[in-house]
Amino acid sequence: MKLLKTLVVYSLIFLWGLSISAQTTYDNPEDNWTLDKNIKTGVLDNGLTYFIKPVKNSNQHVRMIFLVKVGSLNQQQHELNFAHHIEHLSFRPSANFPGGLKGNSKELSHLDMQPHNIYGRTGARVTRYFYNVPYENKQAINTGLLWFKDIATGLDLSQKSIDRERGVLLQEYRGSAVSRAQKLAYNEVYSNLFSEVNSTKSFSLHNRNFPHQDLQKFYKKWYQPQRMAVVIVGNIENSEKLEDSIKSIFQELKSLKIEVKPERKERNKPNIEKSFTSVFRKSNGNSKYAFNAVNMYLFYKHKVDKKEDKGLGRLQRQIKGELITEILKTRFSESSKVDDKTTMYSSYTPVWDIPSDMLTITINTELQYEVVALENTVDILRQFIEYGVTEEEFENAKNNSLKTIESYNTSESPYWINEIENYFVNHEALPPNKKEIIKNWLSKLPKEEINHFVKDIIKPLPDKMGLIFPSDSESPLFYKEKTQEIIQKKAMEKVLPYKSKSEIKRLMNQDQIDSLPKGEKLYAKLGKLDTEVYSLKNGSKLILKPLKSENSNTLTIRGFSPFGASCYPKEEYNSTMFATSVIKSLGVGSYKNKDLKNFYENTQSIKMGFTPYIFSNESGFESEVSIKELDKFLQLLYLYFTKPRKDQVAFENWKKRFLQDATHFINPTNDLIDALKKVTRDSTRLPIASDLVKASQSVNLNVAYRNYLDLFGNMENFTFIVTGEFDSNEVVATFQKYIGNIASTSKMNFEAKNKVIGTPIGPKYYELSTSDLYQTKNSFYGIRFVNNVSNQKIWQEELKVRVLGMVLNSLIYDLRDKEELSLYRFSAGGYFDRRTQRIEIQFRFSCLPEQLPIIREKTNQIIENLKKGNISEKVFENQKTGIRSIYTHHALNQPSYIAKKLYRYYRFEEPPVASIIIENYLKNLTFEEVVRTAKTYLKPEFRHEVKME
Numbered sequence: 001m002k003l004l005k006t007l008v009v010y011s012l013i014f015l016w017g018l019s020i021s022a023q024t025t026y027d028n029p030e031d032n033w034t035l036d037k038n039i040k041t042g043v044l045d046n047g048l049t050y051f052i053k054p055v056k057n058s059n060q061h062v063r064m065i066f067l068v069k070v071g072s073l074n075q076q077q078h079e080l081n082f083a084h085h086i087e088h089l090s091f092r093p094s095a096n097f098p099g100g101l102k103g104n105s106k107e108l109s110h111l112d113m114q115p116h117n118i119y120g121r122t123g124a125r126v127t128r129y130f131y132n133v134p135y136e137n138k139q140a141i142n143t144g145l146l147w148f149k150d151i152a153t154g155l156d157l158s159q160k161s162i163d164r165e166r167g168v169l170l171q172e173y174r175g176s177a178v179s180r181a182q183k184l185a186y187n188e189v190y191s192n193l194f195s196e197v198n199s200t201k202s203f204s205l206h207n208r209n210f211p212h213q214d215l216q217k218f219y220k221k222w223y224q225p226q227r228m229a230v231v232i233v234g235n236i237e238n239s240e241k242l243e244d245s246i247k248s249i250f251q252e253l254k255s256l257k258i259e260v261k262p263e264r265k266e267r268n269k270p271n272i273e274k275s276f277t278s279v280f281r282k283s284n285g286n287s288k289y290a291f292n293a294v295n296m297y298l299f300y301k302h303k304v305d306k307k308e309d310k311g312l313g314r315l316q317r318q319i320k321g322e323l324i325t326e327i328l329k330t331r332f333s334e335s336s337k338v339d340d341k342t343t344m345y346s347s348y349t350p351v352w353d354i355p356s357d358m359l360t361i362t363i364n365t366e367l368q369y370e371v372v373a374l375e376n377t378v379d380i381l382r383q384f385i386e387y388g389v390t391e392e393e394f395e396n397a398k399n400n401s402l403k404t405i406e407s408y409n410t411s412e413s414p415y416w417i418n419e420i421e422n423y424f425v426n427h428e429a430l431p432p433n434k435k436e437i438i439k440n441w442l443s444k445l446p447k448e449e450i451n452h453f454v455k456d457i458i459k460p461l462p463d464k465m466g467l468i469f470p471s472d473s474e475s476p477l478f479y480k481e482k483t484q485e486i487i488q489k490k491a492m493e494k495v496l497p498y499k500s501k502s503e504i505k506r507l508m509n510q511d512q513i514d515s516l517p518k519g520e521k522l523y524a525k526l527g528k529l530d531t532e533v534y535s536l537k538n539g540s541k542l543i544l545k546p547l548k549s550e551n552s553n554t555l556t557i558r559g560f561s562p563f564g565a566s567c568y569p570k571e572e573y574n575s576t577m578f579a580t581s582v583i584k585s586l587g588v589g590s591y592k593n594k595d596l597k598n599f600y601e602n603t604q605s606i607k608m609g610f611t612p613y614i615f616s617n618e619s620g621f622e623s624e625v626s627i628k629e630l631d632k633f634l635q636l637l638y639l640y641f642t643k644p645r646k647d648q649v650a651f652e653n654w655k656k657r658f659l660q661d662a663t664h665f666i667n668p669t670n671d672l673i674d675a676l677k678k679v680t681r682d683s684t685r686l687p688i689a690s691d692l693v694k695a696s697q698s699v700n701l702n703v704a705y706r707n708y709l710d711l712f713g714n715m716e717n718f719t720f721i722v723t724g725e726f727d728s729n730e731v732v733a734t735f736q737k738y739i740g741n742i743a744s745t746s747k748m749n750f751e752a753k754n755k756v757i758g759t760p761i762g763p764k765y766y767e768l769s770t771s772d773l774y775q776t777k778n779s780f781y782g783i784r785f786v787n788n789v790s791n792q793k794i795w796q797e798e799l800k801v802r803v804l805g806m807v808l809n810s811l812i813y814d815l816r817d818k819e820e821l822s823l824y825r826f827s828a829g830g831y832f833d834r835r836t837q838r839i840e841i842q843f844r845f846s847c848l849p850e851q852l853p854i855i856r857e858k859t860n861q862i863i864e865n866l867k868k869g870n871i872s873e874k875v876f877e878n879q880k881t882g883i884r885s886i887y888t889h890h891a892l893n894q895p896s897y898i899a900k901k902l903y904r905y906y907r908f909e910e911p912p913v914a915s916i917i918i919e920n921y922l923k924n925l926t927f928e929e930v931v932r933t934a935k936t937y938l939k940p941e942f943r944h945e946v947k948m949e
Contacts, residue, residue: 167822
C-alpha cells in the first residue's frame, strides 16, 4: 500500500508536469563545450546529477541507469567486497519495496517487466544499477526512479540484512572452483604491484567475520548524492515532465558534504609497491590433468601530461593505445603460429582503470619454454621501437578502428548510455557530433604520431613485471635479477625489421578449381515453405530458401547427416566425438592450423573459422558467410570434407591445449549438469566439464581420423540448407562446383548402425563425489525429469514445457528471496531435446552442505504445489508475458528462425507451423494447461536426483 500511494503521487507529478519551485539546478560550466546540448542535464542542490536523452528510434525502449562513483578500487583492505555487497543488497527489501523489487513478480507483471530487466554491476570505480523499461510506461519509469532513490538512501542495512547476504556472496565466490587458483595468483600479482588492488586471499574469512558496522560506514561515506547520477535514455515524449519527476523524487536526499579524497591503501605488509613479483599457483586437484602454465605480465607506464587530457584528449590517447595493441596483436599472432606453445596479448588501460595509463603485455606459455617466450616477446617489442610500425599495418589498424567507430549506432540507447557514463564517471567530453569529430581526427592521424607514442611507452625494461608459476616448479625467471639480465642481454642483440607474412587469399589454386567438373544444370523441386530442393550429383540434397533480409549480405548455411558417434563401438565413442576438434587443430589440405588462421584473419565473414561437429546421432556444421565470400567458404568446406590432415605432433599439442583451457569451462555446476545427463543416459553430446578433460586425453588419433572420414565422406546422407537474400542460380552453381564434387567415400552401412537414446525409469537417487580436478566445500544438488513427448504436436508441448520451466525458475527464487537461503548459482528450466526426443525438466543448485536438506524439501513442495495449482496465477501470467516477448511476429519471421524451422523439418520431420498460429497459441495458453503439463511430466517415475559432495 505504501508503494502504491507513493507511485500515485509521483505519477501525478510526471503526468501533469507540476513545477517544483523549491528545487534549483545549476549547470556545469564545462558543459558549454563538453556536453551535447541535446542531452538535458542538471545538478540538484544536494549534488545529484541527472541526464535525459530522448532517442526516438530506440524500439520504444527506455533504458535507465543509476551510477554511483564507487567500486572495488575505493575499498580499503578491511572493506574487501563491500561495494559488491551493497550492490547485492539493492535487490533485497528497501524502503519503497519491502519485498524487494526484482523478486516481486506481481509488481513486475503489472509493469510489463521481467526480472532480467533489472540488474547491477560493480566495477573498479563505479557501481551501475540497470532498469530497462520495454516501452514508455510512466508508472514503470517512476518505479525505477523510486528504486534508484532507495539505493541512494533506503536500503536495509541492518545487521540481519547484511549477515543474510554473506552466504550468497560466498556462493558466488565458490562457484569458480577450478579457476580460483589462477584468479588468486593473478590477484596476488596485481595486489603486490599496485597498491589500489586489495588481496582476496582471505575473502572467505573476511566475508564471514567483518563487523556489519564497517559496511554501514562504507555506504554512508560513498553513497552520497554528489557521487550519483540518474541517466534515462530512450523513447521519451516529454523530457520536462520527466525532469520534474526526477527533481521531486530526489530532492529529499541529504548530502553530508563529504569530500572523499584518495586514501593510501592499507597493506598487509608495510612496504611500497613492488616493481617485480613472482608467485606460485596452488594445485587444485589431480596433477595428471594439470597443465604447467606460466603466465607473465609486463607493464609499461605511459607518463602523460594531464593538460593533454582536456576535451577529447584522453579519448584520443586511448584510441592511440588501442591502435598499438591492434598492431601488436597481429605481430604476436604471427609469432604464436611459429611457437604454438605460447600466446601473447597486449592491452592499453586508461587512467580510470588498473593498471592506470599502462601498456600491458601478457605472455602465456608452458613451463620450460618461459625463457624462450620472454625473449621472443622482447624481440617483437624492440623491433616495434626501433623500426616503428609499417604504413600497411598502421592503415589496417586505423581502418579497423574507423569501422568500429562507424558501427556505433547513435540512434540506439546503448550508445548514449555508454557515452553519458564516460562523461560523468571518467570526465570524457561528449560534444555534439562526437562520433564524427573522432572519425575526422582519426582519419587524419599520421603514422609518425603513433611511432612517437610507442617510444613514449615501451622502454628497455618494463616498469613492473609479474609472473605466475605452477606450484613447486623451478624457473630462472622466478628471480628479478635473472629476469632483468635475460631481458637486457636480449636487448643488446641485433633485431631485423618486421616483415608481414604473405596473405592466403584462397585455399585452392586455379588449376585445382578448373579440374572440378561443372556438372549438368540442376532443376529444383518445390519443398516445404516454398523452398527450392536440388539433388547434387553425389546424392546430397541442397535446400534453398531465398528471403528478404535486413542483413542482405549474409547467408546462413547448415549441413547435416543424421549419423554420428553412436554408429561406432563404445570404445571408439570419445575419439569419434572429439574428431572434429582434432581435425580443426591439425588443419586441412596443405594448410596447418596456423595457415588457416592467417586465411580467416584476411576474410570479412569467415573470421571465426569453420566449426564442424559430431554428436551421437548427427554430424555437420552451421555457419554464416557473406555472399561475396561464398566461393572461399565452399573451398574451405571442400577441403574439410575431403582432405583433413593427420599430424601426430600437432595432435599431442591439441591434447595439451585442452588441459590448458580446462580452467575456463571446468566448474562444479557444469559437472552437475554432466552427472544429470549421465544418470539419464544422455550421451548425445560430449560432457562439458571434468569428464570432458579426462575424455580428451584418451582420444586415439587413428580412430578419430578414420571415423571423421567415414562420417564426412557419407555424402548421400548430407543435406545442405541455405537461407538469405541471394540469386539461386549463382548459389546452386557454386555448390555444384565444390560440394557436388565431393565423392562419397564411406563404406559403412550407416542405416543399420545409428542407436536410439533410451529413457530410464525412476525415481532414482544418486550420491556422487565431486571431481578430483578441484576442491570445493559446497554441495551440489540436481533433479531431472525425463520422458517422451505425450503429444504429436511437438511444438505445443515444447512451448508448454518451456513456460512450465520458467514458472519453476521463478518459484525457486523464493528460496533465496523469501526463505533467505544462501543461493547464488541455481536455476530451473524445461525444454524439448531433439537429440534424445525427450521432454526434460531440470533443477540445479550449488549450496552450503547444511542447507541442502532444506532445499530438497522446499523444491519438492514447489513441485507438488504447482501440480495442484496452489501457486499464484500471477507468476504464470508474468512468465507467459516473458515467452510471448520472445515469440513475437517479428522474431518468428526472421531468417534465422525460418532456417531453424527448415532444419527441424528436414532433420526431424517436424511440420513447420505458421507464426500466427504460434502467437495465438501462446496468447490463449491458460494456467490450467500448464498445471496439467506439470502433472504429465513431473511424475515420480520420471524423476532422477543427484547429490554431489
